Amino acid sequence: MGPESSRGDARANASQPSDRQEGSVADIVADEALDWFARRRNAGPDAAEEAEFEAWRQRSSHHAEAYGDLEALWGSTAFAAAARSLPIGEPYRASDTKRRPARPKPAVPSAARRRNLRFGAVAALLMLAFGIWQAPTLLLRWQADYITAAGDRATIRLPDGSTLILNTASAVALDFESGRRDVRLLQGEAFFDVRHDPEHPFRVAGRFGVVEVKGTAFSVREDGSQDIVILERGHVAVSLVANKAAQAALEPDQQVIASADALSAVEPADPAMALAWRQGRIVFDDQPVSRVLAELRRYRSAPVVVASGLAEEFRVSGNYRTTDIDGALRSLAAAAGVSVTSLPGGILILH
Structure with missing residues (x-):
């Protein structure tokens, strides 16, 4: 799977134009998983419907993972406690939240209706919990121009002709307007092979450090409490976000680590080993x-x-x-x- 994007205007520069719809595809799969989850617990599906579900689940690893994530959430002790304490309320209607209308339901006896009311309220809670659970991912998609899922890797041609390789579970935001060449690493790890342009420095900002170059090849990894910069070729200058006066200059096969308040000493690095993920x-x-x-x-x-x-x-x-x-x-x-x-x-x- 290629990189996802939440900003259509940046997608024209992707090496694989078909990736334009990746974000919306992931959302549709999540919606379909939630629909199947509710249907299979609201009333036991018949053999034909179960076969339809299995065909959907086996369509791709992402379909199976989306449904598995819901099962894991449903089985968690925190969710079970919340479900037990939930009062009976109005019935959940798929047409309220789904793109397709709910299937017509036959009249049911009062006891069964009470069970469905209870389930409807729980399903609504599941929707809320699922939304909260996904909030960090949704925020990341909103900010990012390119994003990869766990286990994926993507090569992207940038507007200036430079090349960006995104590692697993990584995201970047771009600003190439009016001659700028600015990239913000929002999450994960990225390798940059920068096209030489003395008039327009290329800047990559992580959480703690900023890398500035005019033409070189290097990587930046956001690793929780630090940013790790490794230089493969050329020269780069690294400074702190919080203190531009704190700077380090790297030569090939060197690295530096930026934290909230300091830059580490420049140390030797082995790009062939550290960046083997590119292969x-x-x-x-x-x-x-x-x-x-x-x-x-x-x-x-x-x-x-x-x-x-x-x-x-x-x-x-x-x-x-x-x-x-x-x-x-x-x-x-x-x-x-x-x-x-x-x-x-x-x-x-x-x-």
Whole structure:
């Protein structure tokens, strides 16, 4: 899957024009998942309807994940407690919130109607909970010009001829108006191969650091409490968002880390290893298992839970494919002598 966009005017520069509709497709899949979820719990579907549901669910991994996410939410203890305390209210009507009208329902006895009223109120709560749950993602889509899902990667041709590669679960906003070449990294990691233009500096702003170049190749990764800048080719200047006077100059094969109030010392870097994700690989050399797990988690939309058994001193070396993260996790678990259990919604437990 390619990058999603929430601003149509920027999409003309994408390397794959078919990605223009990606955001709306994801929304439709989420809507359809919610509709199927409500229908299958409101009244048990007959064999024909169940077959129709299975065909929908198997249409793609995104369909299955959207429905699995709803099942995981429904099964959570917090949601169950909220559902039990919910008063009986007006019945939920699919036509109130869906693009297509509700199917006509036959008259039902009063007892069944009371159950449907109860379900309708719970379904309405589910809608609200689902909306709150998705709020950070919806906000990110509103801000971003390009966005990738967990496990995806996208190559984008920018308006000035530079190339942007977005890693897993990443998002950027662009400003190329009136000669500007400004990019804001909203989430995740991006690699930039910048077209040389001495008259128009190319700037990338992360959460804590700003990178300015005129023509070079480098990456920026937003990593929670810090931004990591790695230079592959050329020269870059890195400054703090909060303090422009705090600056560092990088040469090839060097990196610097920007935090809220400081820049780290410039350190050696190995772009071939750190940026192997561009070729669909994740490479580790004698790294703590906690770091390896944190990296592998970035490529999955569902959680990986460590129950017990992984000693912090356990270290890992490996070369994994980004298209088989579950295989990498099972290989890691086998090496560490722990088991892997799969749960609905794609959740994996290491124990």
